[in-house]
Amino acid sequence: MKLSAKNLDIASRGVLLNRADARSIGVLDGDRVQVINPKNGVSVAAFVETTSTIAQQGTIGVYRFTNERLHLDEGTEIEIREAARPVSLDFIKKKMDNGRLTKEEMLTIIKDVVSDDLSSAELTAFIIASYINPLDMDEVEHLTRAMVETGEHIKFASRPIVDKHSIGGVPGNKISLLVVPIIAASGLKIPKTSSRAITGAGGTADLMEVLAKVEFSAGEVQKMTDKVGGVIVWGGATNIAPADDHIIIQEYPFKIDARGQMLASVMAKKYAVGANLVVIDIPVGEHTKVPTLQEGKKLARGFIELGERLNMKVECALTYGDIPVGRSIGPKLEVIEALRVLEGATEPNSFIQKSLSLAGIALEMSGKAARGTGASMAQDILTKGKALEKFRQIIEIQGGDPNVKSGDIVPGEHQFVVNAPSSGYVIGMNNRSLITLARIAGAPHDSGAGILLHAKKGNLIKSGEPLFTLYADRSWRLQNAIEEGRRLMPILVEGMLLDRVPSTSEF
């Protein structure tokens, strides 16, 4: 049966058949059919949905993501047939039964992931199976190489190429905005691809977007890096290791981050941009992804071993991750803080010292600095203004205003200061609650939204003094954040009431 194609502008996958046609072809909702565009020969497996009205008899609706692959013109006559069951499903089943996947099996799965030939449920099965039956190091290597192979790569004419990654979970971790310009200013190349926040209050890409464009192709990343030594772009736009995005989306509901997949995901992105010197920041702490030093060291050994298999030199820094880095959380607030430091500010110490340590490790790995002198070389580059100069070049080449100053960035116009309810030391800060609060205020989508901390853990504060300020771009979001803040109590001051019966709605 010939069906006439009809583009369905819905952000989804699959095809929509009239129920009568589906019945006559013999397919049911959820069946997988093969759709071929006769004009370009592209063939795609797609899942079937049915309707009595939205697609007329004789027509086939094609959802947007599926048609982005098929490029069917409206009205093209197409034939569909039952699709073969992807052999990937057998390999996923093998992992469910605790088998070890070969290089070819892993590549087959990842190819199907990237080409959307697996449903979200089928991909979830793979993720859950590899979470419960963890990938061994061979499988992690296969996965890494498969992720690289199914995306774009960058090859630089010369080495070393430096890269840096933080495994996340700590709010305010804006250190790439210092580390990248310091490394690039030293004469090394650092083509930094970053993520946008999924569960956080601002990924490095969300931050950089305050200052410049962040969506570039892999080729543009290479050219810009060759020109100014470094970039800070959004990895999602480059098609580098695209399997990772598919996987992360499915992990999201369960808040899992399976070790093997995390290793593969990080290292595939570094490998694909041609990096051979990699510094990994592993924040350790109760409210991070890595609760203990012991686990941090184990993870570090995983990164180092995987690096060796891929001919990459890896060093890991276990960092203090129990409280935010610096005093700002949320895109614009974090950018202001970073620019101030680049412009000469000597505070906040936690942010500066962490950035210099990480940059220092890379400088030592590359041989630019002798062992033990990397951090001071980084400090030198920062205080002499070379990092600021380099950052401006990076902003400019990414299409931003190179003359931007910290004072030019205006955070959210709607603000609310939360004062200390009692005098005493700050005894607790909850990363998760701070992130939640910043998100309720609108971060990262509303770039002016976020939290500015006036006191950090261990500081002495007097009753009535400002504890933190909430920022929002929209007043209703500020109201929501204020209400939620009362419940979350993200910062605890010694002597503060944790609860009161009967309850009061005072903050």
Added chain:
Amino acid sequence: MKLSAKNLDIASRGVLLNRADARSIGVLDGDRVQVINPKNGVSVAAFVETTSTIAQQGTIGVYRFTNERLHLDEGTEIEIREAARPVSLDFIKKKMDNGRLTKEEMLTIIKDVVSDDLSSAELTAFIIASYINPLDMDEVEHLTRAMVETGEHIKFASRPIVDKHSIGGVPGNKISLLVVPIIAASGLKIPKTSSRAITGAGGTADLMEVLAKVEFSAGEVQKMTDKVGGVIVWGGATNIAPADDHIIIQEYPFKIDARGQMLASVMAKKYAVGANLVVIDIPVGEHTKVPTLQEGKKLARGFIELGERLNMKVECALTYGDIPVGRSIGPKLEVIEALRVLEGATEPNSFIQKSLSLAGIALEMSGKAARGTGASMAQDILTKGKALEKFRQIIEIQGGDPNVKSGDIVPGEHQFVVNAPSSGYVIGMNNRSLITLARIAGAPHDSGAGILLHAKKGNLIKSGEPLFTLYADRSWRLQNAIEEGRRLMPILVEGMLLDRVPSTSEF
């Protein structure tokens, strides 16, 4: 923001937002929102998809399955907000981490399954987690009770209530068409709910539908059973243990049938119809779900223990499942075979003996027959025509023609006889290939399609004699089946060439 509802007649779940509205509300594709119908107060969590064209700004498209719960009228003004993350996800995560689920946790998950508050990927995660980290008997009991509780039940005024179940995988297993009328003719009650084939060539419900209606509510099942002693209906129409259908659909891609879920699924349906005497048919054989006797016994002990916990008496029959039951596969062909036996035919032996054994076990359990005499009592009921008489009552009460005779049923008009390519004994029959072939010919949807076997394993056959006949309602399906049959070779005759190089397309 108020949005105007628009029904989207697409067999799917969720809501469709205009991209501008989604952006302004702050939700992304795949986010979960809460939708409330202000007219009836029904509140449903739904996943978001976005469009620039199909839903205009200010409108919200509501997919069919979601609106079947909300009952929104076209144009109703609704408000949406970000939905809370279902707590079920934490319990699923617990199972992923090999925790044991409590009764309440299991019930929460199954409630969310039944109300479609979990995505297919999230449900898959639960299924995979319980496949890899098997449910223990406490959890199986919790799951069974949760499945019962989240659906409809039947309560009969008196006991015993008999039920029967085959765990499947064997083609031609039409025994319910004999067992149910025999049991009912003995004076016992047997409210049999059956399945339609998902991967098979014909479930009992598909067979019964040749003769009568099979879609009834739980209340109708009860009334009809009270009146004539038994029914054979499609369980899917009753809303009895509806969670099971959701689970089965997600298991399908991986061909898994996790032990704990199988036990729960079978027993929940029996419990919900009020059965207290249950016979389970466990076909054992290489090409069935249960490859060895040892595994069959283990499964039987599982059914019996679960039955004890639910105050149900269970007996299991381990049956020979390596080849088809009887000689027919496919709805009409199987119905013809069953009617002939009810009308007095004494062949095929495999079908009659298996049915009498199973019916006999139930007669003994109920006390109608003494130990060891059940099968002969069943035989008596059959040969005296009481089973036929009862079956006609069942057909009549389900809206069919009680005077139907085997000769009235006409199988597929397009037929192709496959002859033995050589003389010798039939040495192999492949259940899976036979089912595949029957499905390609159109079964179960085309009820006349299927396979009639002229020889069975161990029979001596001469070259050129008919081996089996393919039936189809549509000629192109017959052609497909003929071609596929050449490849599949579902029946092997001694001395038959298994392959030939260079290959020939002769059957």
